[in-house]
Amino acid sequence: MWSARTGWALLAPTLIVLAVTGLAPFFYVLYVSFFNWNVFSAQAGLSFAGLENYRRLVFDQAFLSSLWITIKFTFWAVLSEIVLGFLLAQLLTRDFPGKAFFRTIHALPLMVAPIAVGATWRLMMIPGFGPVPYYLQQWFGIEYNIGRYSGQAFWTTVLMDVWHWTPLVTLTLLAGLISLPREPFESAQVDGANALQTFRYLTLPMITPVMLTTLFIRIMDALRIVDEVWMLTGGGPGAATRYTGIHLWREVFPKTDYGYGSAMSMLLLYFTIVLSWLLFVAITSRGSRVT
């Protein structure tokens, strides 16, 4: 009994901080989402709207389109990062000249703040100033302009995210790979398994829990991307890179549509929770099967 009380007492500060910084804003946003509240509307203050904001969301083409391109972005960015990260992690399990140097250089993007990443990429990609469009034009005759061509802008944001976050995947998977037990691999070698078989039947199943966890983290991050893209394209051209984070920001801040923006936040939170839950189930079920 005493120990339980002590436990709660020790947990109390954290719980209080969590309640104030996490739960209170959550319930406030939930509350606001049932109201019309725009600072510059003819009627000042909040007016009850019931579920109207949520109904509007379902038919809001701009929001749905933003959600769709966010999913597309997340899929391509995270898939590329996992594949590339895994290959690099495999490479780093072997010895080769300059390995330590490569590992350091490779991890550098992780240390750069997202906003700085966006700014740097912008400087490289803007036609007239940046080297990338210049050399693409000079060497390959490609007209590269992320302010004009939607496809180029979209894929540039994917590439930027891959550049920024692949090192995280590499390091996580590398940690997973080097911690795998050696015995199964030695047995496989004795049994005459080739590299592909070893990978298919040993490495992949054993690294999957780590991979799923990494996937989980990266999906959550990619879904709420704002800073880098904000700096690089501002969501343009058109709405080609107006991912949900940017769309939501524009609704809530410049447009000051607090009620509708809150409803949008709640829906995105719901969407993220569902996705997280699915991944969580996948990870835990996999974990229980392994054990």
Place this chain on the structure above:
Amino acid sequence: MNSSPSKFKSYLLPLLVLVLLLSACGGQAGQTPTVGQTTSPSPSPSVASPSPSAAPSASPSASPSPAQVQETPQATQGAASGQWWRDAAQKAGCVDQTIRGVTESTPPSKYAADVLAKQFEQATGIKVELETTSWDQMYDKAIKDMEAKTGIYDFVYTEQDIVYGYMARNFLVDLTKMMEDNPDLKAPTFDINKFTSFIDYFKDPKTGHLYGVPMESFIKTYVYRKDLFDNPEIRAAFKKQYGRDLEPAKNFEEYRQIAEFFTKWGKDHNMQLWGTTVQAASGHPASFYELVETIFPSWGIYNWGINTKTYKATVEHGGQMNSPKAKQALKFWLDMLKYAPPESTNSTWDEVAATFAAGRAAQGWIYGENVAWIATDPSRSKVVGKVGVALPPTAPGVMQDAKSGKGYIGYYDGGAFAIPYSSKKQKCALLWLEYIGQPSVQPEWAAKTARITLTETFDDPLVKEVDQKTGGYFTLMRKYGDLFAGAPPFPFHAQVREVVAPFIYKAISGQMSPDQALDEAAKAAEEEMQRLGYGK
């Protein structure tokens, strides 16, 4: 007992100091004369009305000669004594206090933060912390602070376009009333009658009370490369191709021809030169603003194409946003992208100025706040001494509309510092606002950052000197300022911008045709206004 020579020395030294001081004051007075030498400020000041016969181009030759400068009536020194500021700060209980403000990172704001804030602190003992940030962030921070009444900021920057929204929400302190209620805090050198008519944008249209003290104002005008336009070889080639002399464009066909000509000229001569700037960032409201505040009015579409009486935007409901003329204007503007540097679809106001300063465009529409540094600062601009300014090209009938007050030919922009109701140091902030509105601080501020808020500043020799270097920008602003106008008094400014802008972005990137973009934009604007409770 002192000998005569040493006695003489003891008088000589103070005398010498006095002479030096007087000569220093004399030099100063040559630029900004002392109190009492005021020009006769008109009761309702305004920038001078345009003369119908006046030539639209303001060439440097229009600037006064040194002899004319001598003849010009001297402006007011207008600085309240240091003692007055100290006493006022003390009476208000502001000494050693810190006031905080937020403003857009513009050349005039930076000057206020770097120069005026320090001077003010020396005069009053009040410290000013002025946060200069991006335009979006500035509004974001200011609105959140005022809405939540947190009182973080004691003064905020407000552009004339959003001030009506702020007034409608009672965010701002009524400065007229505050000065009436606190006569001790009314600086003798602060006189709202000395401001240009731009100050009217910061007055409540119903009461005439003041809600912001203008700290910058400028016109967005037509800027061209004078060196290229004057080059005999280029002039001959242009005349050969188009059968007319190369002069600043007066209409859109001339503008297009010039843009086409210089783009080809740049290509043929292996130069990084294009025919025009276009502020067409495809994910930033800058493109929306260039369209609705610069291009639309010069085509005869005023107030963004929104009917100010009914708050309707579509042609079907009496608006103009999707009218044939508006569609023609948008097509013209998008067509200019062919003749603009490749960075144009990523360019906001800053990048457009940088493009012109880098010598990459022969002509364009540039915000006046950038004209001074483009024309005078060799550390940032490659076109120093090569800049000309003129009135922007217009469609038939627009100039007449502007002269008669029915319309306007372009954008008269600027901003003011205002005091939020939520500020806990309103009196201290009022002193700061008065300080920056004094005549004495204006000339250098104007010369460095191309902004003028007081009529008499135009006559200052320092300003006239810069005027010559900028190809007559200040002359143009003074002479034709009345032809330009600020944003319409919409309380829903940002809200409508946010729904219309994405369609403009889509038109820029080709995801929508110009016609479709404006049809959808007008519809969306109307829906938004209705949702906000306007124009039902």
